[in-house]
Amino acid sequence: MPAEIADEGTFRVRIEDGRHVDLLGTYVLNQLYITAILVLVVLGLAVVFGWLGVMNMAHGEFVMLGAYCAYMVQEAGWHPLLSLPLAVVVTGTVGLAVEGSIIRHLYRRPFDTFLATWGLALLLREGVEVIFGRGYKSVDQVLPGTVDVLGIPYPAYRLVLFSAVVLAFVGLFLFYRASTLGARIKAMVTNPVLAEAVGINTTRLAQWTFVFGVSTAGLAGALLAPLVRVEPFMGLDYLLSSFFVLIVGGLGTLEGLLIGSAVIGGVDTVASAILDKSAGYIAVLTVSIFFLWLRPHGLYSRR
């Protein structure tokens, strides 16, 4: 396709009837958006799996719980913004209870945490199914309409979501780099005995790190709810793509998370655009297997 650089600086493609369609611009915006969604969903797993070493098979179910919170807020007729605190409180409370009763005893026992969280995922799905039924729910768009971005009409809600993710990510990045709490988490993860010796309550710090991880998953779910089908089994997709992102990006760094999300999101959209959705899945799976094989520690890992 013949492309030229237009005055505004976006790529434009000339089609036959003479209209200008900002294909590449739209593509880039979509790609950024998909990456942001992945980042949002993976962030919690990166914290729980990357920092605490807990392979949380129920990660997707926490996203699902968050999405159901948005649905409940809608059914109750409350302001849609309330779904965010509700999702954090609900998933945070579940996380607190789960960490305190199960996970706490399983740190450094990967296979046991795998089984335990797999069971938890089952339980959460069944529980939600009992309460809300198996069928899918839809949550209304909060901000219908579009905004012009560089001359391209773009859904307003996506833009808000994207900005929120960027802000959250930069905030977390700065926090982890600069704050004492970030250093304490690093200390706990790399040398728990010494961390206790210098006076860090590692039991409590690990618990709140876990709660932070699962409540960001809940937050992601509430934010995504208007864009997806809300149903008990929705978590599986998120779990898989999250693990793929961590495989590609590597564990333990936020930079890796960003790169992993971009690669997985990119491979998925390109393959889905050329062929279809299942080609996207297969491409993502193939890329992940290649990474496991050739770069087992990911593109960007400190291990």
Added chain:
Amino acid sequence: MNSKLPELLAVHELSGGYGDIQVVNGISTRVNAGEVVFITGRNGVGKSTIAKLIAGHLPLASGRVMVCDRDVSAIPAHGRRHLGLGYAPQEDVVFSELTVIENLTLSFPSRSLDRYRTLFERFPFLHGRLTQKAGTLSGGEKKVLSFCRAIAENTKLVVLDEPTEGVQPENIATMSAVVRRLTERGRGFLIVEQNLNLIRETANRVHVLDHGRIVFESLNRPGLRDALISRLRL
């Protein structure tokens, strides 16, 4: 010894180990304010295990640990640290992924290095390495970093596990001087150590450990070194 000085550490019939394997069998000792007590013995006799039991990093099989007249036997390690027990382990002595400055300030509310001023004068190399990852220091340098961190925490009692392992001689002498000076201010030390010269220069009392039991104990007195040598060769 001088029983009028406050008792910083009292250990009664302490036993413990790893899982079913009991490594330490009924150890008792105490450290008063202003005292330096050493535990020495051959490799693998249970010295580090005692230090871990006292600092709260292993569960006690039986016995009791008192810090500043308070029973801490059931209190986790971080709690004992806040009750006045500092600890520098024998192994994994620093946070390798963190910078030297982060290692030094992690346990304090602020990143100010004021409390390290005199320690930096005594160990100037540390001051020059502040922004370096602690994992890139040499073994002996890590030990000095760990020593300084434990000293600066300003706990009444400090438990040090082989603090001089791999440390160059002039820094060992400085460590000894620092410990002596702090005892004058009423702090107390329990030190696991194999360097007999250091023990002779620094100790008030010393225990020799074998097979998890104290087989010899003595005040610091003339002829201590020979007595220790003969005990250690048993």
